[in-house]
Amino acid sequence: MSKTFYIETFGCQMNAHDSEKVVGTLEQQGYAQVQDEAEAGLILYNTCSIRDKAEQKVFHRLNEYKKMQGEGKRFAVIGCVAQQEGEKIFDRAPYVSIVAGSASYRNLPGMLERLERGDQRITGLDDKKTTETFETPFVARTNQHRGYITIIEGCDKFCAYCVVPYTRGNERSRSAASVMEEARRMADSGYTEIQLLGQNVNSYRDPSGAKSFAELLHAVGTIPGIRRVRFTTSHPRDFTRDIVEVIDATPTLCDHVHLPVQSGSTRILAAMAREYTREWYLERIAWMKAAKRDISMTSDIIVGFPGETDEDLEDTATLLDAVGYDAIFAFKYSPRPNTPSVSMADSLSDEVKAARLQILLDRQREIQRINYQRHIGQVVEVMVEGHNRQRNQVVGRTSQNKTLNFTTAQPIMPALGSYQMVRITQAFPNSLLGEAQAAL
Numbered sequence: 001m002s003k004t005f006y007i008e009t010f011g012c013q014m015n016a017h018d019s020e021k022v023v024g025t026l027e028q029q030g031y032a033q034v035q036d037e038a039e040a041g042l043i044l045y046n047t048c049s050i051r052d053k054a055e056q057k058v059f060h061r062l063n064e065y066k067k068m069q070g071e072g073k074r075f076a077v078i079g080c081v082a083q084q085e086g087e088k089i090f091d092r093a094p095y096v097s098i099v100a101g102s103a104s105y106r107n108l109p110g111m112l113e114r115l116e117r118g119d120q121r122i123t124g125l126d127d128k129k130t131t132e133t134f135e136t137p138f139v140a141r142t143n144q145h146r147g148y149i150t151i152i153e154g155c156d157k158f159c160a161y162c163v164v165p166y167t168r169g170n171e172r173s174r175s176a177a178s179v180m181e182e183a184r185r186m187a188d189s190g191y192t193e194i195q196l197l198g199q200n201v202n203s204y205r206d207p208s209g210a211k212s213f214a215e216l217l218h219a220v221g222t223i224p225g226i227r228r229v230r231f232t233t234s235h236p237r238d239f240t241r242d243i244v245e246v247i248d249a250t251p252t253l254c255d256h257v258h259l260p261v262q263s264g265s266t267r268i269l270a271a272m273a274r275e276y277t278r279e280w281y282l283e284r285i286a287w288m289k290a291a292k293r294d295i296s297m298t299s300d301i302i303v304g305f306p307g308e309t310d311e312d313l314e315d316t317a318t319l320l321d322a323v324g325y326d327a328i329f330a331f332k333y334s335p336r337p338n339t340p341s342v343s344m345a346d347s348l349s350d351e352v353k354a355a356r357l358q359i360l361l362d363r364q365r366e367i368q369r370i371n372y373q374r375h376i377g378q379v380v381e382v383m384v385e386g387h388n389r390q391r392n393q394v395v396g397r398t399s400q401n402k403t404l405n406f407t408t409a410q411p412i413m414p415a416l417g418s419y420q421m422v423r424i425t426q427a428f429p430n431s432l433l434g435e436a437q438a439a440l
Contacts, residue, residue: 002041004031005026005031005033005034005041005043005044006043007019007043008043010057011047012050013232014198017197018079018105026112027140037068041073042074042115043076044075045061049081049084049163051331062075062077062095074097076096076099077096078099078100078101079102082100083168087099097119098122098124099125102167104124104125105124144417145192146383147186147195149182149186151197152172152200152201153171154199155168155171155200157273158340163337163339164199166338173205176208176215177210183226187223188225191226193228193229193230194220196220196230196231200234201231201233203235203237217246218249222252228399229252232258233260236260236280237274243257244288247291248291255295263305264316296326299325303333305333306333306345307344317360317363320364324371325364326368327368332350333348375432376425376427377424379422380398381399382422383396383417384418391405394413394420396422403432406420408436410436
């Protein structure tokens with residue numbers, strides 16, 4: 001097996017950051033990353049099990065490439081599907097050599113040594129309680145200006161539909177001191193934006209008791225060189241008023257909060273075991289609407305949960321109106337292995353779920369069309385993320401996490417990672433258009 005590797009990542013930002021850890025470790029062990037699986041000696045799939053048929057998609061992808069086994073290639077399935085399916089992966093895909101969950105990536109060097117010796121079935125599983133997963137000595141960050149820091153792993157909420165507690169384990173928080181140390185290293189290396197990550201990032205509990213989540217946000221935001229701090233994903237049950245207060249008080253904290261509601265129906269929220277009501281959620285929204293800063297709000301929604309009626313759907317639709325989200329990520333319900341909802345009667349057809357999903361998406365698109373119009377005429381700061389040379393535009397992102405494409409009168413496009421002041425001239429449901437004012 002040649003010491004080259006190809007990695008494909010599915011799922012959330014935490015998976016993306018996990019892949020950065022895996023890539024860094026592989027490179028430290030002398031492996032070289034390639035961009036084509038045909039050139040790789042080791043092919044890794046970093047998997048996600050949140051959505052419907054995730055494991056089938058993984059096996060389908062593996063089946064596509066099993067012919068490469070004869071070329072001396074080796075395969076690894078890592079991440080949430082690996083933790084969920086375990087050694088059954090070896091039975092269904094005997095050409096796979098490594099099955100490893102996210103908490104075992106620190107053991108990758110030993111797994112790679114075994115792989116190079118010719119071992120066929122190498123596992124890294126059932127290690128979901130360790131806090132050593134936070135130690136990331138080798139991280140190959142893919143973006144040189146924005147970087148991720150995982151501050152909490154796992155979940156204790158056990159929502160009826162969610163597989164995360166079974167694949168990522170219970171909540172384990174990293175010490176505030178180690179978070180600050182990594183954030184300072186990143187700032188010293190030229191990073192200007194940091195995103196704090198966790199399945200429930202605001203459920204963070206400093207093991208030393210030194211800092212609350214809000215205090216940690218403020219501390220990271222005051223590190224010299226850091227211009228933006230984001231955090232995702234928050235859980236409503238642990239969303240406290242001091243989070244809003246610290247956003248108001250700390251200019252470097254981005255004015256955007258992603259607060260998944262999942263349903264606007266109190267009855268369905270109870271069935272989901274979310275342990276809050278519609279009114280309780282809307283109280284948190286009211287805190288943000290009363291803030292001094294204009295805080296952009298986004299959310300996740302599940303459509304077609306077992307027992308959902310037309311009235312429950314309407315409750316969700318009216319919640320969209322009441323909140324006025326700037327974006328939602330909405331999905332059809334699908335049963336996941338080991339979760340309580342697996343035993344619930346799922347009486348809605350896929351066609352009904354799809355129709356209900358479209359109702360919400362149409363409603364939300366109109367809300368976004370109106371929301372984005374309010375930005376016309378504003379001058380905002382954007383971080384440059386790319387260049388669209390065909391349109392002669394610069395691609396940027398605002399503090400509110402909105403895409404803002406803009407033109408510039410300068411002969412040279414602004415550098416990636418730089419910051420520009422842009423006047424917004426047009427608005428669309430999912431993006432903004434503007435003209436550069438002056439470089440910062």
